[in-house]
Amino acid sequence: MHVVKPSGLGDRASDDPGFVADRSARFAALIQSPLRASLLRHLHQRPEARFSLDALAQHVARLPQDVQNCLDDLVEAGLVRASDGSFEAENSGGWGPLIDALLKRPVRTSIEETSPAAQHFRDLMGRDEKMLVVFESIRAAAKSEIAVLILGPTGSGKEVAARMIHELGPRRGRDMQALNCAALPDTLFESEMFGYEKGAFTGAAGSKPGRVELAHRSTLFLDEIADMSSMGQAKLLRVLQERRFERLGGQRSIETDFRLICATNRPLEHLVRESRFREDLYYRVNAFLIRLPSLRERASDIPLLAERFLRHYCTSHSLAPDDKTLSADAIERLVKHDWPGNIRELENAVARAALSAPGRLVGAADVQFSAVGRLPDASGEPSPMVSLASAEKAHILRVLDATGWNKKAAATVLEIGRATLYRKIAEYGLERGHPERRDG
Numbered sequence: 001m002h003v004v005k006p007s008g009l010g011d012r013a014s015d016d017p018g019f020v021a022d023r024s025a026r027f028a029a030l031i032q033s034p035l036r037a038s039l040l041r042h043l044h045q046r047p048e049a050r051f052s053l054d055a056l057a058q059h060v061a062r063l064p065q066d067v068q069n070c071l072d073d074l075v076e077a078g079l080v081r082a083s084d085g086s087f088e089a090e091n092s093g094g095w096g097p098l099i100d101a102l103l104k105r106p107v108r109t110s111i112e113e114t115s116p117a118a119q120h121f122r123d124l125m126g127r128d129e130k131m132l133v134v135f136e137s138i139r140a141a142a143k144s145e146i147a148v149l150i151l152g153p154t155g156s157g158k159e160v161a162a163r164m165i166h167e168l169g170p171r172r173g174r175d176m177q178a179l180n181c182a183a184l185p186d187t188l189f190e191s192e193m194f195g196y197e198k199g200a201f202t203g204a205a206g207s208k209p210g211r212v213e214l215a216h217r218s219t220l221f222l223d224e225i226a227d228m229s230s231m232g233q234a235k236l237l238r239v240l241q242e243r244r245f246e247r248l249g250g251q252r253s254i255e256t257d258f259r260l261i262c263a264t265n266r267p268l269e270h271l272v273r274e275s276r277f278r279e280d281l282y283y284r285v286n287a288f289l290i291r292l293p294s295l296r297e298r299a300s301d302i303p304l305l306a307e308r309f310l311r312h313y314c315t316s317h318s319l320a321p322d323d324k325t326l327s328a329d330a331i332e333r334l335v336k337h338d339w340p341g342n343i344r345e346l347e348n349a350v351a352r353a354a355l356s357a358p359g360r361l362v363g364a365a366d367v368q369f370s371a372v373g374r375l376p377d378a379s380g381e382p383s384p385m386v387s388l389a390s391a392e393k394a395h396i397l398r399v400l401d402a403t404g405w406n407k408k409a410a411a412t413v414l415e416i417g418r419a420t421l422y423r424k425i426a427e428y429g430l431e432r433g434h435p436e437r438r439d440g
Helices: 017-030 034-044 053-060 062-075 094-105 117-125 129-142 158-168 186-194 228-240 268-273 279-285 295-316 328-337 342-356 388-402 407-414 418-429
Strands: 080-083 086-087 148-151 179-180 218-223 244-246 254-255 258-264 290-291
Touching: 017 034, 017 094, 034 080, 034 086, 034 094, 034 218, 034 290, 053 062, 062 080, 080 186, 094 279, 094 290, 117 129, 117 218, 129 158, 129 186, 129 290, 129 295, 129 328, 148 158, 158 218, 158 258, 186 228, 258 279, 268 279, 295 328, 388 407, 388 418, 407 418
Parallel strands: 148 258, 148 290, 179 218, 218 258
Antiparallel strands: 080 086, 244 254
16 A cells, blocks of 8 residues: 655654744645635544545545645645545644644635535536536636526536526626526517516506516526527627617616626537527627536436435435435436436436335336437337438427427427427427327
8 A cells, every 4th residue: 555644744843832833834824725625624524534536526526636736735744645546634743733723613605605506516416527627617607707608408407507607606696587598489589588668569567677677787697599589689789789778668778787698509600600690699698618518428427416316306205315226227227328308307217216116226117218319129120211301290299299299398308499399390280199288
């Protein structure tokens, strides 16, 4: 076993005033870094435990290299012992009184620790370093007022990331305003975005502020911005340029000051090249890019996330966290799935499996997926060659049937806006083959 020895500060007499002062000054300098202080506290609160670098990086949600640099400083000072790639508390060297004082000191709660979105985002993280990189990007974006564009597939946590940027940023004192661009037809977009005055249209019995007005001195989050109409794009660009707008039916110009965060699951640069998204608006919304990975890009996290979601299910249903457990074949089935709905789909699948399992053990038979993204049939029979339009029509119909014709859910799975879905239904003459169900 290779052991890194302390630096030797404990060789001098602990009652030497000069040595005590020197050691205290060095200790104060070391824990001035919140990351070093957090690591030191974590290790010395568990003096008998040993931790890998990855485990410590996950605990503090920092990149392994940053954690390693801090640990190197603590090892060199003799506060932490490193052996065989793991780390543990070092209790020799005369640091005891200073460490005891650190452990007794009230922990200063950081903004990150009080942010609900940050805690939620931690739940979406596993051992894969990709999400740690995203976490660092969110921290960096939150420090400024720069416009942020979040790219990621459906269900990957784009709105959680947006809320985390807001909650860690300087505008966190006011509520973030969120608007889903795919959920609003053109007739409603302007009134929802900019508000309206009394009498602006039939039914406007009073005035109402829009999201842009409510986001004054706060954050405006526009989800699915790729589905924004050309009219909406032009109006948003004008607001970003002038920082002024008028309510629908109003003549008074209203000043606004908001931070913009946008999200989409579609590549905006392709839409720009196809002249379906304004290039001048693209550069305004894409000042700082954050890309969220799909679940398949970090498949090694699936078992860990599944176990975590199962514990959440148990505690939310007044059960002990370990009242249900996933069998090895259930985990294998989860790992092999494609996960088109990403983390959101995984969480729902685990909840369904836990509900279906009659006993403590959740088996592979309890794990069921929606028709969308299901693994190919084992028969391996080739599919007949069809046109792209026919394939699209059949796929949309399958998704609609699988979601009970819940158009909001179907549009989410298909990764298109609801307006686009309505257009496709009309274009292909699709009809509901099931009893009437409520649209989402």
